Amino acid sequence: MFKRIGLFFLVNILVIVTIGIITSLLGVRGYITSQGIDFGALLVFSAVVGFSGALISLAMSRMMAKWVMGVKVIDPNGPLHPAERQLLDEVYALSRKAGIMVMPQVGIYDSPEVNAFATGPTKNRSLVAVSRGLLERMDRDAVSGVLAHEVAHISNGDMVTMTLLQGVINTFVVFLSRIFAYVASRFVKEDIAPIVHFIAVIVFDILFSILGSMVVMAFSRYREYHADAGGAYLAGKDKMIHALQSLKQTVQFVDTEQQSVAALKISGKRGGFLSLFASHPDLDDRIERLKRGR
Template sequence: MARRIFFFILTNIMVLLTIGIVLSLLSVLTGFEWYLADGQINLVSLLIFSAVVGFTGALMSLAMSRWMAKKMMGVRVLDPDQPLSPRERKIVEKVHRLSRAAGLTHMPEVGIYQSPEVNAFATGPTKKRSLVAVSTGLLETMDDEAVEGVLAHEVAHIANGDMVTMTLLQGVINTFVVFFSRIIAFAASRLVKEDLQPIVHFVAIIVFQLLFSILGSIVVMAYSRHREFHADRGGADLAGKDKMVHALRCLKAYVNRVDNSQQALQTLKINNQRSWFKLFASHPDLDERIRRLEAK
């Protein structure tokens, strides 16, 4: 669900901004910029510089994704070798069974976090170091078949390698974010007095890098919506189409019980298809997901 994308994008923006601030401060302090020559931008050097920074930020975000999710959500990892409640052991067994069916050789970590929302997510840097986490709200709201459908969907994300492909896409977007933010910052710095140019250049880089990162997330969200349909089909293959459809219908019933503002925040699903906010939705419309899955 939406948590996987939210944590990845948030971490990416934070990492990219941190790298940008550090490098910009170094350039201000040393008076040296890697992509400038004789006071002019070398576009080839800037593009190489941008790609190194962009992919470094994306890869660092991927590496931190599982740790970040645990810390921010307070996920309690369920160790199958330790005493667990019957409900907890059932969740671990379901995830492991579905993972083996998906061809995974290393079992994901399984965790539960305290939250009334109906949610679950899968994250992690590789298939060998992945995490599937579910909320207590989901376990208390959905029946066993719906829970299995949700877990199958999350395991399918891991088996499909969606976090890795998302990272490669984010690396490309980061490259252009860094590239264009520095071109605009360079142009803006030339509009002020020479003694103010380093400060204007530094501030402009941070502002435009943040702005372009937010705009770039639209592309990531569009890719995420596309991959959700694949994860639905993968979940149907693992748990059975009936359970996957049942899980989506249960989620829809939950969404319909909450008001529109809660719905937008908790599921990032936008009902108003004319709203530009739908560009930032990580998941497609539930009715469309159900329709496509039933037609499978």
């Protein structure tokens, strides 16, 4: 499921590849000279493209989440179902306690999964969304812990921090992909070198983006602990632990390769190489850290 981090990462790759295709078609290769690659010019080009991709992904994050997930934003001034009013009041109360000046948009999307996520380009333009399954299957204290965790992500500015990290990763992705594409184009006939260079840029952009995502996901796992601690402060430690324990009970393994997505964007345990691409740490580890007060 593509939520907060997954959706951001996918949009980022699409933007980077799109920019790469457009610049290649327009012949924007000022970093290639008759003597070879001008590494200084290439680094500047890579930084401009890399941070553009990350910033565009961030700017689109709230809109894309609504569109892809079908989130129905609750109108605080409209007629509300009691459950909607309760959800809205809970998010607002947590946000005020977190020092957020402009209240996040709050939405619900129709899905039986137990899930919630927060996204948005800034603290003042954020969105907290929960699945219908979460509201139906979790008790009020657990929901409060989940919401507190998501509000903590907003308060901590995790999306902006991740954008800056993604911009740096993108810069290296663009830089290395152009070097590898240039080298690849030197091993073919001159008349087809531009075509080889064009294709190689796209292939290496995607490949290095996937490899770079391991760094982004490692940072995401690190920030989850901080969001748990923030959630414990906002809702209370007992509620945060109860929320994580409730999530653990709802995780259902489909098979050894695929697992259901649970709230706070966490699946069950993954080991080996796949764990490098996990956006969240193991639930047991998160629970133990909270119990130890870390």
